[in-house]
Amino acid sequence: MKTVLIPTDFSKNALHALQYAQELFKCERACFFVLHAYGEEVYGKYKTAMLEDVEKLKEDKREQTVKKLDKLVNSVIGEPPNPLHNFETVARFDNLVDSINDFVDEMNIDVVIMGTKGETSNHKTTFGSFTIEIFKYVKCPVLAIPEDFEYRQPKAILFPTDYLLPYKRRELKLLGDLAGKFKSKVYCLYITDFDELSPRQEDNKLFLEETLANSYLHFETTPVKNKAEVILEQIEQKDAGMLVMLNSRHSFFEDMLYRSTVDLLGLKIKIPFMVMQNIKR
Known part of the structure; x- marks a missing residue:
């Protein structure tokens, strides 16, 4: 069974990557872990908040994230659902790269599939900054899907x-x-x-x-x-x-x-x- 991790920021591009992953593994057993890391959403805006406030924000954000992840998964399961596919949601209070790397190790993930850009990325570029960081540092194959790419088998x-x-x-x-x-x-x-x-x-x-x-x-x-x-x-x-492409020290891709x-x-x-x-x- 393939283990597939789908990071999401709930953008259209991330949804498209999840749908692509379902098509790519349509005819084989696969478990899709849909992950959202919300650490920066808490600390990004509230760096000066009191500790009690931060704990409350963390809990609120976790509850919001779980609900959004459940809603997202329910929207893509399909009618009837593919009997070969399982879905699990993952809400992590951490930064994106660390949460992905930790989860890759925990669940022995085969591949990370994600959009080329997130909600806040510059639309003039091919890859968003988070995607490039994941390319560089995640210890697992990463497959990035352009938002306007219509699924076809890679012949x-x-x-x-x-x-x-x-x-x-x-x-x-x-x-x-x-x-x-x-x-x-x-x-x-x-x-x-x-x-x-x-x-x-x-x-x-x-x-x-x-x-x-x-x-x-x-x-x-x-x-x-x-x-x-x-x-x-x-x-x-x-x-x-x-x-x-292969990413390693001194490789063409790293260069x-x-x-x-x-x-x-x-x-x-x-x-x-x-x-x-x-x-x-």
Whole structure:
């Protein structure tokens, strides 16, 4: 059974991500945990409040959050409900990233699925600040869904990689499960001016082939130029339904994030974007 965490700020984008998750796992057993972290809603406005006032605010906010979560889940269960799906609500008095990381560890979550932006995000950017923080710091694959993306099976998945970093078998298993289920073509794209791989790159490429054995793997290279532009061009050429990248120290993705290039980075992607984490769990 897949364990899926859906953070929500009760925005339209977060609702859309929950609906996408239901479609993505429509034909398999899944438990959806719908989480709202309300710590900043208490302390953000009441930093100077007395301790007694804060405790009262915490309790009031918890009750409001539980009610809103229940209402949200009831609105998406469907008639008749999918018998393969279970829903649980989670209200946490904490900041968003810490609450997600703690819950990922507690429940052994397979994937976090969320909107690309929240209610207060700048509409001129692809990713909101909270989404970028979750990309960076959450120790679990994160799949971000653009608000205007209409669900379709990801028959083509673009996976830019330089084969330099070791992959985690569990992370790749999620990608392999999705690709196998939808009979997707996975395009491993290496942006380079060199013709040959090093022994380490060859080993990592072989590990990809073994772990994604149920996928239709394609290995391609393209000359170095603006990497964001290359990715956007390949998404269009392959008619990709999902972009997958690896986040680790010294990775291309980390380089983009810390230079403010995921949006900021110029990647104006309009398809689901999954970030796999090369971090121990």
